[in-house]
Amino acid sequence: MKSSASTTHGGERARRGTTSTVTGSAVVGHEGQTRGAVVTLLLEEGPITASDIGTRLGLSAAGVRRHLEALIDNGEARITSSAVVTQRGRGRPAKYFQLTAIGRSRLGHTYDDLAGAAMRQLRKIGGDSAIEAFARQRVEAIVADVEPAVGSRAVDVEEAADRIADAFTAAGFAATTRQVGNGVQICQHHCPVSHVASEFPELCDAERQAFSDLLGTHVQRLATIANGDCACTTHVPLTGRNRPEISKKSNSMPHPSSSITSGAQPSTGDRTSPRKELA
Template sequence: MNRPIELSTREQIVHMLKTKAPLTAKDITNELQITEMAVRRHLSTLERDGYIESFTVRQTMGRPTAVYRLSELASGFFPKTYHTLTLDLLGELEQESGEEMINHLFELRKSKLEKKYTTNMTGLPLAEKVVLLTKLQNENGYMAECEESEDGNFVIKEHNCPISHIANQYKHACHCELELFKSLLQVDVNRTECLSTGGSKCSYVISQSKG
């Protein structure tokens, strides 16, 4: 027998705002049957953390009322199946046009990112390029960090892969990321660990000199 999943009060509020927003604190209080003070405490925390937004609505009678809705950041609370759709489409394309076409798409993506990032990196010292590349990867969801090792080389570690479901099936995606790093940094770059092959992270060793 399946038991209903028990949600915390905060999770219930997020779910309500996803399905019924905009809502006032009173709306939420009436639905959850808890004190309005408790509801406002949860709303304050969610708003502080950037998961909800509030705005004022003028009433025909009485004072204006604050109402709440979810922010873009809160979308991460809810399941997405984008990777499933993407893999299905890539699978169809592979059947129609072969693996070479899939690889060509990854190459096009690499070229696009290369053109996008090169301008800001041109003329920078290697250390600054590494820091900027790490920042760009973080903005794209890779949870990246960089450090300088004792031998004078640099290391970029990525603890998350936003396209892991794709990279697990199409290894050329990983190849293109490595080639992108080499092109942007203009030095030798070696991947020593990879999430798609069972590693705990993707790790890149960046040499001070050209390879």
């Protein structure tokens, strides 16, 4: 049962509850803490209206709107379908908000300990081969609907890389692609299994192998979140492939979490696909 006690600071209040993910004194002292309190309500009581959020946290309508718009822009929250919520009374229907799968994946949880224990038991029973088989099956499920590169041209490989990024984004990895030097990078900005992967790198190895199989070329993992990097970055070389439209351009910057060891200079040939990362 949630407590109704609250404490004020700067005109704002943060609700405290036994199941709340907001810790400490529940004092909302800055934007980050307030955003966390909003996320907590979306998690525990969503779908919920902006008015209800404001009432529970002691926030102004403008303050609630600012946080909700930021969460929606980041893909962490959304306005729920009107069919999900039964409207009561007359007048303009209220908008209800809830967390998205991406928003939920960014919350801390204790499933990592359980997953790690299960993986250790699997290794004890079946050895390394059992871990490798599980890792392959996991990534195969993620890319099950991804069409492999249909040819050997640079554009064929790049389009397949985009499809891979789309599939991993749908699975909660927030993936993008970008052209760098004589290649393209697949960047995963979030990893739902990073804590487990730090102990079981087979999960990362299986992803790299799946990328290589789908793209029809060797790929190189330059960075991983499991190793403490800011993103999982995989470099896909396009050297020698037909790509005349960008062959003379050379002034874009590589992803900050990666480096190109071939000595090639990055390219500005970024396509304008919405799935492309902004340079």
